[in-house]
Amino acid sequence: xxxxxxxMIMTRAFSSAALCAVLTLAAALPEQAQAHAVVTESSLxxxxxxxxxxxxxxxxxxxxxxxxxxxxxxxxxxDVYQPVEINNGKKPGEMLIHLPALAEGDYAIKxxxxxxDGHLTEDVLRFHVxxxx
Ligand SMILES: [Cu+2]
Numbered sequence: 001x002x003x004x005x006x007x008m009i010m011t012r013a014f015s016s017a018a019l020c021a022v023l024t025l026a027a028a029l030p031e032q033a034q035a036h037a038v039v040t041e042s043s044l045x046x047x048x049x050x051x052x053x054x055x056x057x058x059x060x061x062x063x064x065x066x067x068x069x070x071x072x073x074x075x076x077x078x079d080v081y082q083p084v085e086i087n088n089g090k091k092p093g094e095m096l097i098h099l100p101a102l103a104e105g106d107y108a109i110k111x112x113x114x115x116x117d118g119h120l121t122e123d124v125l126r127f128h129v130x131x132x133x
Contacts, residue, residue: 036115036120036121037062037064037093037116037119037121038062038063039059040062041059041060043059044057044109049102049107050129050132051102051131052101052102052103054099054100056097056098057096057097058089058095058097059094059095059097060093061094061095061113061115062093063093063115063116064092065115066114066115067087067088070111070112070114071111072084072109072111072112073109074100074107074108074109075107075108075109076105082100084099084100085098086098092116095113102129103129105128105129106128106129107126108126110123110124
């Protein structure tokens, strides 16, 4: 990561100015923002999961993801893991997670996602399923 190969054709003055700009930018961005797949937004925040109805959750990652190498599990009470189907969303970095119909209760989505750069990210998103009020 962060390889900074500058074309040899550049003049010395220009290349040092460009290098300086690149170094400044690299210092300003956290390492994770350029590399590993991190969830930046999730439909869980905006759209509650209804009781007894199969739904889709969308996770928005900061980088492209390798779907074939990624795994997502629904975790139910008692630490029961169930693999769930995933698909690409409309844009790179969007992942659709297909959840079965769920009873009221506490759940989590456990994901292991490979970013386009080959790095693995694991995390857990907890959520609650409750009847509409
Ligand atoms: Cu990475």
